[in-house]
Amino acid sequence: MDGSLVLFGYWLQNRSFALAIAGSDWAYPFVQATHFTGLSLWVGTNVVVDLSLLGVGKKSSTSLQLSDALFMWNWIGFGIAVTGGFLLFSVSAETYLTNIAFVIKLGLLIPLGLALHIVIQQKAPVWEKASEPPPMAKVAGFTELLLWLCVATAAVLIPYVG
Ligand code: HEM
16 A cells, blocks of 8 residues: 555544544444434435436426435535544544455545436436436436445445455
């Protein structure tokens, strides 16, 4: 691993907030719960819009209407998930930076998922104009679902790989 990343990890895990979380009986589970609360909001609101793009469920609201209605909760969820994730990371930053599942999750899958998510939010008004969602909308919705599933899988694998 790059020496400057090791130094950064060492520096981060020795910050007072990281030491406080590591040294407390309740803080780590609390931060974990925060990460999961944010994830539930973020992934849950994404799944609603992606399934709608795939044509699953009632047609009473369009994908654009759902995306607009959930927009604020969607990004609040992301903010909470990133804050909780960063705090979890800070407790053992050096170890996480050498964990292949963590590196793939944070360095590849999350940036890809986020980029596609922003494209979907920007393209939704264009797709809305067609009478039926175009094939590209379905591909984008399906790929986003798959990417968040891969992010969650990589996260679950973190304790099992080096
Ligand atoms: C927004 C998309 C994200 C998703 C879907 C996600 C998903 C998950 C899941 C499902 C777990 C639980 C793993 C388990 O306990 O079995 C987890 C844990 C964790 N996440 Fe995230 N996460 C996301 C973002 C982040 C970010 C941005 C960071 C860091 C800045 C992060 C850092 C962590 C850490 C350090 C753990 C604890 C891993 C362990 O030691 O078991 N996550 N994440």
